[in-house]
Amino acid sequence: xxxxVESGGGFVHPGGSLRLxxxxxxxxxxxxxxxWVRQAPGKGLEWVSYISISGTTIYxxxxxxxxxxxxxxxAKSSLSLQMNSLRAEDTAVYYCxxxxxxxxxxxxxxxxxxxxxxxx
Amino acid sequence: xIVLTQSPATLSLSPGERATLSxxxxxxxxxxxxxxxxxxxxxxxxxxYDASDRATGIPARFSGSGSGTDFTLTISSLEPEDFAVYYxxxxxxxxxxxxxxxxxxxxx
Numbered sequence: 771x772x773x774x775v776e777s778g779g780g781f782v783h784p785g786g787s788l789r790l791x792x793x794x795x796x797x798x799x800x801x802x803x804x805x806w807v808r809q810a811p812g813k814g815l816e817w818v819s820y821i822s823i824s825g826t827t828i829y830x831x832x833x834x835x836x837x838x839x840x841x842x843x844x845a846k847s848s849l850s851l852q853m854n855s856l857r858a859e860d861t862a863v864y865y866c867x868x869x870x871x872x873x874x875x876x877x878x879x880x881x882x883x884x885x886x887x888x889x890x
Numbered sequence: 891x892i893v894l895t896q897s898p899a900t901l902s903l904s905p906g907e908r909a910t911l912s913x914x915x916x917x918x919x920x921x922x923x924x925x926x927x928x929x930x931x932x933x934x935x936x937x938x939y940d941a942s943d944r945a946t947g948i949p950a951r952f953s954g955s956g957s958g959t960d961f962t963l964t965i966s967s968l969e970p971e972d973f974a975v976y977y978x979x980x981x982x983x984x985x986x987x988x989x990x991x992x993x994x995x996x997x998x
Contacts, residue, residue: 805987815926815934815977817987829985865933870945875981876924878945880933 772796772879774866779884786856786888792849792866792881799847803869805877806840806851808862808886818864819851823872834860856888892916894978894990902998909965911993913978918958922982925954925963928992929974937976938963965995973997 778790792804806818819840820829828840839852849866863885867877893916903909913923921941926934936945938954941961951966965972978990 814992815928815979815989817985817989820985820987831986870936870939874939875984875987876936876939876945876979877926877934878936880935883933 772868774868774879774881776864776866776881776884779864779886781887781889782856784857784888784890787852787854788856788886790851790853790864790866790884790886792851794847794849794868797868799842800844802872803875804842804849805867805869805875806849807865807867807877807880808860809865809883810859810862813862816862820875821849853886856886858888858890860886861888862886891986892919892980892983892988894980894988896976896978896990896993898993899991900994900996902996903968904998905968905970907968909963909968909972909995911963911965911976911995913956913961913963913990915959915961915980915982917983919980919982921957922980923954923956923961924979924981925952926977926979927972927974928977934977968995 773795775793821840837855841850863883865883867880870876870878895914897912923941925938928934942954975992975994
């Protein structure tokens with residue numbers, strides 16, 4: 771079964787840091803591009819970041835550029851999101867998502883999500 | 891950045907009725923549009939990609955149409971499990987990948 775499991779969410783004060791992880795199983799992780807997508811409480815979906823298969827091509831939403839860093843470890847089938855200088859507006863459920871197939875940036879499947887709460 | 895506008899915000903229908911959801915792009919996205927379904931407390935699920943192709947395991951009552959700037963998701967006959975929020979997403983011109991604001995299909 772194809773599965774993505776996020777971890778690392780929690781409560782953090784403004785200006786703090788968190789590192790999210792996404793463990794992949796049931797497919798060849800090293801053959802798929804990956805993304806992070808977030809959803810603020812009661813709000814819609816917002817794309818956050820993309821990483822290519824090799825990790826050499828990376829994109830960020832303007833709202834997180836310079837503060838978040840995406841990375842992957844193909845040997846461990848793992849995706850990460852290092853989040854620094856967190857703000858209240860970063861409060862959201864963060865999902866990792868696989869592309870449906872290489873080069874096609876439709877998200878399938880998604881993880882169950884991990885909640886990040888930034889508050890003083 | 892391509893802006894996707896979904897309408898209506900809320901659609902109130904009864905089981906068995908036909909649902910028609912709209913997604914309009916601020917500029918052409920060709921056929922590079924997808925639809926997702928999200929139920930409370932769950933991750934989104936891919937329904938339709940490339941405007942009209944059903945994802946694996948998606949029932950035939952879900953269909954997508956359109957190209958350019960105007961797209962439609964149709965649910966031919968609503969089942970109880972179809973009441974949810976639906977989002978469109980484009981991948982034509984990115985980054986960023988963008989989503990519409992969502993349409994909630996609720997029980998009338």
